[in-house]
Every structure is written in structure tokens, then in C-alpha cells.
Amino acid sequence: MKFDFDNSRPIYLQIVEQLEIYIISGKISPGERLPSVRDLAVIAKVNTNTMQRALVELEDMKLIITERTNGKFVTNNSKLLAKHRDKYAAVTVKKFFENMQSLGFDYETTINYIKQGGIHEK
Amino acid sequence: MKFDFDNSRPIYLQIVEQLEIYIISGKISPGERLPSVRDLAVIAKVNTNTMQRALVELEDMKLIITERTNGKFVTNNSKLLAKHRDKYAAVTVKKFFENMQSLGFDYETTINYIKQGGIHEK
């Protein structure tokens, strides 16, 4: 697990996003036990409170579940995970085309740009 | 001209981004005079200083040029504008594929997902 932060937004929000991706992509498996809040804080090099705050948000989203005295676990609800993942992918694609459009690239142009560009190999 | 903000990042950075897009996409033409700082602040519903700070950043990027007591103008340097636009497009595409990859969608999968999905027709 690895965390990268920039200064432009609250760190706890960046943790939420990055953990969300780890979870919905399956890099942290359904049902898997998360490292302790303290350990996660160490890994991410942030204050324990900051990590705690991020985990609360993920629990609100039902992506993780706290078992008192036992630890925090990624949800086992694979339907929920799939829903989150599909939603995330759809939003990512939609935003991408919106971004390109605001630059003046319509759908066709963007597709062509990607194909000839080979931008993805880098 | 229209500005939308969210609370996750400094407003002045969001102004910089949105004006940058207006400029490099040509929605504000090369050489065109911008509304006064005070008018822009009114349009964006922010304080004059906040708008001023954003404009200073754009000037640092050489996208706008200040004529003392006369106003601020979009650069006429079309080469620079093209460079910025190409850079922006390339970064957008690159980040998109990185995002999809972190979700577990490799390049081919992403392409297919886009094609069948018809996601672009929102």
C-alpha cells in the first residue's frame, strides 16, 4: 500500500480516495482485514487522527466495517463493491470526455487522438 | 464566462484552471482583453483579491499579459497556446488511463469499455 499527497486538498480526503480505489479495484480484497489505524497512519506518514477521519468516511460509504476490538474489514458485499467500481469507472470516463470537450476535442476527435497518439505507452 | 467551484481545493486554483481552459481552448481568443479584475471577481462571485491572485498565476504561466492601467490580455503567442493545449490534452489522456488502470482496467479493456459503453452520450 502506498499513499501520495499533494498540498492542494485536505490530506484525509486524498486518503479516502486512494483507499477507495484500493478497495473497489480489489487490491485490498473483500473481507480482508485492514492494518490498524496506527499502522496505516505510519504507512501514509500522517497523523493517526487524520487516518482515523478518513476511515470514518469509508465506513459511512459502507466500504469498510468496524468490528469492535477486532479491527476494520473491507466489506464482503461484492454487489456493493461492483456497484462502486462501475460507478467509479463510468464517472471517470464521463469526466474524461467532458474535460476533452472543454478543450475543444469532441468524442470522435478524442478517440482518434487516443488511437494514433499511443499516449498510453509511456 | 462561467465559474464553478467546489470546497475541496483553493478557489484561486480552480479559477486558474478554468481560465486556463477558456484560454487554451480558444473560448477566450488570443489577444482578447479580459474583463477587469473587479468585473471578473463579480462574475465569479469571489473577492477581488482572490481573482487577482489567480490572474497573477496565469501571468506567471505567460498565458495573460498585463498592460499597466489598460487591462489584461490573453497572449497572442499562438505557439505557446498550442503548446499549453497539447500538454493539457496529453496529461488529461495520460491521467485517464492511469485512473482506469488503478481500477483494474488495462488499456484494451478501457478502449472496449468506451466503445460498447456509449458512455459519451450521457
Next chain:
Amino acid sequence: MKFDFDNSRPIYLQIVEQLEIYIISGKISPGERLPSVRDLAVIAKVNTNTMQRALVELEDMKLIITERTNGKFVTNNSKLLAKHRDKYAAVTVKKFFENMQSLGFDYETTINYIKQGGIHEK
């Protein structure tokens, strides 16, 4: 640390210059932690925001680095510091000879003027 200002130019630019010199001359050591923005503002007898603005510029120049909630530090990149110092010295010398030339003192005359003058022992 000491700051002197005149009225001919923006104070924040004068702060930038004076801090830059403190940094590239090594009077503030590489890696050293700066006083807090508020303390620097008190030392310089300016408003916090004015000092903040100057520090942002120095950060753009990569001479200082902000550690969130922790403080601001002079860069440890000694190569960059050396580059800045050399550039600064070269510009200073170049401008000096240009100034003297505009007064009608060519290179040789200037050199002689310095030597006999003993101007340096004020």
C-alpha cells in the same frame, strides 16, 4: 535576520530579494527551518499575508519547501543553491558594468576607477 524596505517597489518583492540573498549566501543554511510565517511577519513588521505572498514566490523558485503544518525549510538541494548564487553573482556583475557604461565608463576605465579609488573602503 533583518529587513529593510523602501517605498519604490512592492514590499513583498523586497522581501523575496532579501530572503533570496540570505538563502543563497548561506546565511540561512540549507535545510534550515524558517521562523513561522507569523514570526517572520513580525520581524519584518509587515502583515502576515504580505510575508506569505513573498514565501509563495520563494517556493515557486524552489528555494524553500513547505512541510504541511510543520514549517517551511530552506531547500537542501545544494546544486540548485549554487546555481542561484552563481546566476545572481553573474547578473550583479553584468548589471554593474552596464550601469557604469551608461555613465560613460568603459570596462577598462571602470576597473581603473575601482583600483585607484579604494571606493570599497568606505
Next chain:
Amino acid sequence: MKFDFDNSRPIYLQIVEQLEIYIISGKISPGERLPSVRDLAVIAKVNTNTMQRALVELEDMKLIITERTNGKFVTNNSKLLAKHRDKYAAVTVKKFFENMQSLGFDYETTINYIKQGGIHEK
């Protein structure tokens, strides 16, 4: 005659400086009639009022003299001109060594730096 301005200081002050140099270096001769305020304003591409303000300052310094209905003339007082020129040169040299010193270059080092550097040929 040629004028260059930057945005960091009032334009009228920059005009004063540049005209002062033209005068004390003899590029505008003692006793010579200056172009009209309007023509000077055109040459410098500034507003007439701005040029007027600069000329008032030079008159305060006794470097130019207004003959009503006749025009403005550079002083014929060669002693005064020499005094100004010597003062200006001395100040320039003094400031130069101070600048270098604040960078950590003492007098000897600066002299050597100039000699080996050949910075003046560029």
C-alpha cells in the same frame, strides 16, 4: 533617446532615472534643449502627465531648467553635472561591492571573479 520600463516601480521614477543618466553621462549635452514634454511622452510611450511629473523631479534636482515659453534645457552648470556624475559612479560602485558582499564575495574575491570571469564580454 530610448526608455525601458518594468512593472515593479512607478513609471515616472524610472523616467527620472533614465533621463538623469542621459544627462550626467553627457548623452544629452549641457545646455541642450529637451524635446517638448509631449514629444518626450510620445517617445517614452507614456501619458503626458507622467512625463511632466518626471521632469518636475529633474528640475528639483537642478539638472534641467525651464525657460517659460521657450522649453526645457539641460543645465549648463558643468560643475554640478560632474558632481552628479561622480556621485552616481561612486554610489554604483559602492552598491556593487555591497551586493557582492551580501552574497559572500569579499572585495578581493569580487575583483578576482571579475578578472578571470570576463563577465563583461557578453
Next chain:
DNA sequence: GTGGTCTAGACCACT
């Protein structure tokens, strides 16, 4: 009326 600078003071995120 144009842009630019500065102050004072409030509030937020993080440790």
C-alpha cells in the same frame, strides 16, 4: 476606471 498593494481579521486543516 484600470491594475496593484497592503492591512486586519476571521476561519480551516493538521499535529
Next chain:
DNA sequence: GTGGTCTAGACCACG
């Protein structure tokens, strides 16, 4: 207590 952001309002230089 650290840095960062934003607002409100005053004032200056130039035309």
C-alpha cells in the same frame, strides 16, 4: 501552534 485561504476595505499609480 503550524501553514493556508478568503473577505472586506483602504489606498496608490496611471490615464
